[in-house]
Amino acid sequence: MKSVIFIAPPAAGKGTQSSRLEDLGYIHISTGDMLREEISSGSKLGMEIKEIIDKGNLVSDELVYELIKNKLDNITKPFILDGYPRTLTQAESLDNLLQELNLNNYEVIYLDLPFEEALKRALGRLTCSCGASYNIYYKNLAPKKEGICDKCGEELTKRCDDNEESFKVRFETFINNTKPIKEYYENKNKLHIIDALASNEEITDKIKEILK
Numbered sequence: 407m408k409s410v411i412f413i414a415p416p417a418a419g420k421g422t423q424s425s426r427l428e429d430l431g432y433i434h435i436s437t438g439d440m441l442r443e444e445i446s447s448g449s450k451l452g453m454e455i456k457e458i459i460d461k462g463n464l465v466s467d468e469l470v471y472e473l474i475k476n477k478l479d480n481i482t483k484p485f486i487l488d489g490y491p492r493t494l495t496q497a498e499s500l501d502n503l504l505q506e507l508n509l510n511n512y513e514v515i516y517l518d519l520p521f522e523e524a525l526k527r528a529l530g531r532l533t534c535s536c537g538a539s540y541n542i543y544y545k546n547l548a549p550k551k552e553g554i555c556d557k558c559g560e561e562l563t564k565r566c567d568d569n570e571e572s573f574k575v576r577f578e579t580f581i582n583n584t585k586p587i588k589e590y591y592e593n594k595n596k597l598h599i600i601d602a603l604a605s606n607e608e609i610t611d612k613i614k615e616i617l618k
Contacts, residue, residue, distance in 0.1 A: 407432070407484040408617045409509065411491075411500075411596075413587065414517035415580045416573065417527035418602045419609065421539075423517070424486050426610045433481060437489035440473045441465060471499055478507055485509075494586040501594075513616055514591040516584075517609070519602040521577055528573045532562040 410427065414420040424434050441459075444452040451472070458465055474490060491497040504510045519527075530543035534555040540562060541547040550556050591597040598616050600609055 409484045409486070409512040410613070410617065411487045411512055411514045411591075412517070413514060413584060414602065415519055415524055415584075416576050417524045417531065418517040418519040419606065420488060420517060422606055423609060423613060424488055426606070427486055427613070431483060433483050433485045435474070435477055435485050435487050437470055437474070440477060441470075444473060467493070467496055467499070471496070471503075474500070475503055478503065478509060481507075481509065491587060493583055494590055497587050497590050512596070513598055514596045515613060515616065516588060516597060516599045517602040518599050521574075523603060524577060525570065525573055528568045529570065531568055532564055534558065534560055534562050536560065 407430075410432070412420050412424065424432075424436075428434050441455055445456045445459075446452070451469070455465055455469060458469075470490065474487075478485070487500075491500050501510070504512065526543055527541060530541040532540045532542065532549070532553075534540075534557070536555060536558045538555050538557045540549045540555075549562060553562050554560070555562055588597060600612050602609065604612075
């Protein structure tokens with residue numbers, strides 16, 4: 407199986423598709439999860455990352471690259487890379503690393519979603535500590551009892567950055583940063599664009615077809 411690099415705007419369903427591929431045996435590598443895990447480990451690198459984040463600064467490309475390199479060094483199965491690369495420089499560094507590690511059998515999947523739909527998904531999103539997620543604006547995704555998780559009965563919460571002003575900034579930043587990355591992978595014949603307005607099942611089927 408080929409590995410996957412996911413690129414998608416906020417609320418496009420990248421997490422859902424990653425979970426579906428995990429069920430097929432893929433290893434999910436999330437840069438956000440890696441940063442949190444490294445901090446929790448109490449390592450020297452983790453403490454350095456925590457200090458940077460606590461000051462409100464962004465973790466440098468070099469530190470994120472180091473974490474990804476350590477993770478990929480031990481990979482024995484096809485992987486999903488989620489949250490990286492975010493810039494053209496990161497894409498070029500990643501490509502060199504994948505060639506060095508002989509892991510360059512991959513495809514890049516871009517989940518394309520209009521701003522209006524992404525905003526609707528974000529503003530209606532509710533999550534639970536057990537990992538379940540819901541959306542109050544979609545009947546089939548709303549919790550049976552308002553504000554309560556169907557699975558565990560705990561109270562649902564809303565992300566603090568899921569407001570219109572914050573989301574617009576996140577979305578526009580993503581689009582601006584992603585344009586050169588899309589062009590980079592398109593020139594390598596690695597880029598596949600999927601309409602994220604399709605159902606989860608249809609999107610998964612298209613991804614499977616790409617990875618054959």
